[in-house]
Amino acid sequence: MHRPRKEMIAETRAKLIAAARQAFGTTGYAEASMDDFTASAGLTRGALYHHFGDKKGLLQAVIAEIDAEMAARVNEVASRAPTRWQHFVDECTTYIEMALEPEIQRIMFRDGPAVLGDPAQWPNASACVGSMTDHLTALQGEGVVVPGVDPETAARLINGASSQAAQRIANSNDPKATSKMVVAAFKQLLEGLLRKPAQQPV
Template sequence: MVRRTRADMEETRTTLLKTARQVFSKHGYAETSMDDLTALAGLTRGALYHHFGDKKGLLTAVVAQIDAEMDTRLQVISDSTDNAWEAFRDRCRMYLEMAQEPEIQRIVLRDARAVLGSSPPEAHRHCAASLQKMLEQLMLQETVVQTDPEALAMLIHGALCEAAFWIAEAEPGSDRLLQALGALERLLNGVRS
């Protein structure tokens, strides 16, 4: 029996994730066969089961990977300006804009919701905590009205998530993104001091 090194195991995991992202994005979760996916990756079903447990576990890992990439993109926005309000507003806007990106739309906003119920709970907690931290800073600067920052973060996070799902469900050519961005601007202006 050949012993696989840690590097071999990580390479296998990475290959499965990369292949799953491509196939889930193109065909969707329901239409993806594990046999076809593993054949395309040049691996066995046993490798998939070893690393992810099953197809649902693979989807969970793909969603977590995409969520992390989305978070990195949002953090770049925060890091690119000294104006905390602009960073907060632009992050909220970017989150909605990402709902039109095909991979995010199909895997995170459609398939994950249908199969997993939504993104992993830790992703939601992380996103809400990030919003809360920004709101606390904005309250200290007296840019945002004084209220419970955790409650406000949860409300804004919930609104963003539902709006993203609404945008993702739209027919091509829909103006839902523009409608959501307009409503978001009104919502955020409502919490400014």
């Protein structure tokens, strides 16, 4: 019955992350009591401090997990699209859709930046931005996107707009309708990146 120790450790880490993710995503980081959510995982703060150093360390781990999931979803959806530009646009809209989940909004867009600072400076996270940057670079090479702009910069700006887009939809009392409006405005902004002569379909 003595399972290998590595698995036990991984299990407690996973339980801790899961419990924290639940608490941070609903109650919020600041209001989440470490005693409470560690207890909900059948553990104490002792385990938390041992594995993650402090509360912020645990938040980092939660964010890394969520970011990995988001990147996976984006990459999956990204696979099927006729043109690379469409591919890129789909990536953005998928990102917005994911950002609609309250847990992601709360942890990734509100508490995360407040506690850990600018997401651009996070060590592991923002895989989505990385992917968007790659596509923009390629699109620039193909002459679809205007040559002047820095891909990563553009990706970050779009990222900020996406976050606002998601919040606007999520806080609307008619999400269906506002979603139409917001995504339309968003795509319109994106077209600013296209070279004028090459009139791309929306």
